[in-house]
Amino acid sequence: MRAIKKLLHYIKPYTIFAILGPVFMCIEVVMDLLQPTIMQKMIDTGIANQDNAYVIKLGLMMLLFAVIGLIGGAGCTVYSAKTAVHVAADLRRDVFKKTEQFSSQNIDSFGTGKLITILTNDIETLKQAVMMTLRVFVRGPLLFIGSVVFVWFTARELFPVLLVSIPILIAFIYYFSVKSGKLFSKVQKAMDQVNTKLQEMLAGIRVIKAFDRQDYEKVHFKNVNDLLIKRNMSAEQFILTLMPIMMFVVNLGIIAGLWMGVIKINEGTLQVGVILAFTNYLNIMMNGLMSSSHVLMQIARSFPSAGRVVQTLETEIEIAEPEHPYSGGGIQGEVEFRQVNFSYSKNGNHVLKNISFKAKVGQTIGIIGSTGSGKSTLTKLIPRLYDPDSGEILVDGVNSKEFPLEKLRTAIGFVPQKATLFSGTIEDNLRFGIEEATLNDMEQAAQSAAASEFINRYDGKFSHTLMQGATNLSGGQKQRLSMARAFIRKPNILILDDSTSAIDAFSEAEVQLALRKTYSHTTVFIVSLKISSIMDADQILVMEDGEIEASGTHQELLKKSKVYRDIYHSQSGREVELA
Numbered sequence: 001m002r003a004i005k006k007l008l009h010y011i012k013p014y015t016i017f018a019i020l021g022p023v024f025m026c027i028e029v030v031m032d033l034l035q036p037t038i039m040q041k042m043i044d045t046g047i048a049n050q051d052n053a054y055v056i057k058l059g060l061m062m063l064l065f066a067v068i069g070l071i072g073g074a075g076c077t078v079y080s081a082k083t084a085v086h087v088a089a090d091l092r093r094d095v096f097k098k099t100e101q102f103s104s105q106n107i108d109s110f111g112t113g114k115l116i117t118i119l120t121n122d123i124e125t126l127k128q129a130v131m132m133t134l135r136v137f138v139r140g141p142l143l144f145i146g147s148v149v150f151v152w153f154t155a156r157e158l159f160p161v162l163l164v165s166i167p168i169l170i171a172f173i174y175y176f177s178v179k180s181g182k183l184f185s186k187v188q189k190a191m192d193q194v195n196t197k198l199q200e201m202l203a204g205i206r207v208i209k210a211f212d213r214q215d216y217e218k219v220h221f222k223n224v225n226d227l228l229i230k231r232n233m234s235a236e237q238f239i240l241t242l243m244p245i246m247m248f249v250v251n252l253g254i255i256a257g258l259w260m261g262v263i264k265i266n267e268g269t270l271q272v273g274v275i276l277a278f279t280n281y282l283n284i285m286m287n288g289l290m291s292s293s294h295v296l297m298q299i300a301r302s303f304p305s306a307g308r309v310v311q312t313l314e315t316e317i318e319i320a321e322p323e324h325p326y327s328g329g330g331i332q333g334e335v336e337f338r339q340v341n342f343s344y345s346k347n348g349n350h351v352l353k354n355i356s357f358k359a360k361v362g363q364t365i366g367i368i369g370s371t372g373s374g375k376s377t378l379t380k381l382i383p384r385l386y387d388p389d390s391g392e393i394l395v396d397g398v399n400s401k402e403f404p405l406e407k408l409r410t411a412i413g414f415v416p417q418k419a420t421l422f423s424g425t426i427e428d429n430l431r432f433g434i435e436e437a438t439l440n441d442m443e444q445a446a447q448s449a450a451a452s453e454f455i456n457r458y459d460g461k462f463s464h465t466l467m468q469g470a471t472n473l474s475g476g477q478k479q480r481l482s483m484a485r486a487f488i489r490k491p492n493i494l495i496l497d498d499s500t501s502a503i504d505a506f507s508e509a510e511v512q513l514a515l516r517k518t519y520s521h522t523t524v525f526i527v528s529l530k531i532s533s534i535m536d537a538d539q540i541l542v543m544e545d546g547e548i549e550a551s552g553t554h555q556e557l558l559k560k561s562k563v564y565r566d567i568y569h570s571q572s573g574r575e576v577e578l579a
């Protein structure tokens with residue numbers, strides 16, 4: 001309920017539309033309600049007295065009211081649709097904006113499948129709820145109340161029938177609305193699973209084919225899809241049983257009305273037209289209740305969606321902007337870790353333990369160690385993709401949390417382990433690094449990343465188009481472009497997370513030369529499993545199980561670190577002679 005209240009704010013800008021819709025609907029309802037009474041008069045007065053002129057007059061009146069009702073209905077549809085579509089668009093915009101601000105931790109805890117369901121399915125459900133509420137929710141109760149009033153004035157003798165049937169109908173509607181909300185909450189969870197699976201399969205389609213695991217994946221997809229079908233079926237079937245139940249109760253009411261009516265006609269206290277009007281009003285009443293119940297169920301169905309949308313909008317961003325941001329000059333690039341501990345799950349299982357080191361401006365820091373030892377995690381803390389559990393990360397002697405995020409991140413060029421490029425041209429992807437980059441900047445960055453050679457082979461050069469996920473590039477080409485995208489920023493801090501793994505030794509040497517020459521004032525972090533990539537670094541951190549096992553230059557580490565010597569031996573085949 002709190003979620004629905006919060007979402008009502010989104011209707012505020014469209015209050016006029018949201019009022020006009022129901023106003024037009026009222027016109028339609030009044031016109032609908034007048035028809036049985038006019039018909040009753042036509043039968044009991046016009047036809048009974050064989051007054052043709054009166055019958056024609058009332059017939060024309062019915063036609064006119066029908067046209068006015070039609071205009072009312074059309075106006076209501078237009079304005080309620082306008083409100084619903086705008087509200088949904090605003091919600092989608094805000095949820096998207098919020099997810100863009102999400103920290104990596106926020107994204108990990110939601111899961112991308114759920115976020116996609118929220119942005120698509122949940123917001124669509126809310127749109128339908130708004131539209132139905134404005135169109136039908138006004139119509140339903142108005143038809144219902146109007147029919148009760150009209151029965152009171154035109155067929156009061158049969159009113160006791162309503163006193164019995166209405167409470168029964170309302171009780172059924174209440175029960176169905178409450179239960180359907182719970183059922184649809186389960187449907188949404190199943191939808192999350194389908195979206196997550198779909199996303200994973202599409203991203204890994206090549207691996208699936210290469211391993212010939214289509215059948216295996218088909219079974220997995222079938223399982224989640226079957227669950228969605230099952231839950232959808234039970235929710236829809238449950239809702240559909242309401243209609244026959246309501247019809248049954250109304251038909252019992254009509255039989256009771258006819259039975260009472262016939263007795264009263266025989267007694268001479270009732271006219272035939274009244275019975276006709278009564279059965280008409282009973283049907284209108286049922287329609288009113290049915291449409292109200294549909295809306296109630298749509299609203300009940302939208303409760304879980306509203307909850308999830310509001311949960312997204314209200315999620316506290318783990319990586320917060322500082323309350324009192326540091327207002328000093330630009331970032332030079334000194335980075336210091338002071339007793340940093342970090343865990344992904346906050347369960348105390350630290351992935352980084354007591355990390356301390358200092359990188360001076362312009363130094364190159366190599367990070368090496370076994371798989372899963374925490375190398376990538378360490379670099380992710382520098383641009384604040386995650387924050388440490390304890391300890392401090394200082395940039396130019398200032399806690400990195402005190403910098404405005406934009407200032408900190410624009411000073412950093414980050415080349416992640418998995419090169420992620422976007423569909424568009426090569427130029428678009430390089431400008432992602434810095435929007436106002438010139439052609440000269442692009443050429444220089446491409447040169448430094450050893451990417452010029454393959455870019456120049458394309459007819460359009462920088463305007464060559466990349467497909468979604470840059471599937472028309474090789475792994476090494478993707479890595480080079482990903483590096484060029486970071487280089488183009490001329491960052492003060494550059495992080496290369498195993499970004500030369502798919503690059504040949506010659507090109508890697510080219511990149512290292514460019515780093516020394518063109519980016520000599522940049523503090524560079526190179527994460528690698530290969531000693532050859534980091535052996536010239538000013539300082540090498542040897543990571544082991546989340547800790548810095550040893551640090552120093554290549555020569556120092558050969559003497560003092562057994563782990564480093566073992567890596568060196570396994571990669572070069574040479575033993576180290578200790579003096």
Ligand SMILES: Nc1ncnc2c1ncn2[C@@H]1O[C@H](COP(=O)(O)OP(=O)(O)OP(=O)(O)O)[C@@H](O)[C@H]1O
Binds near residue numbers: 344345372373375
């Ligand atoms: N998003 C995440 N959520 C939970 N645990 C994670 C996450 N990312 C990494 N880990 C865990 O943290 C530990 C360190 O991972 P990290 O990626 O930093 O290792 P690494 O040394 O860079 O490994 P590699 O050389 O294979 O890239 C691993 O045990 C890994 O399972």
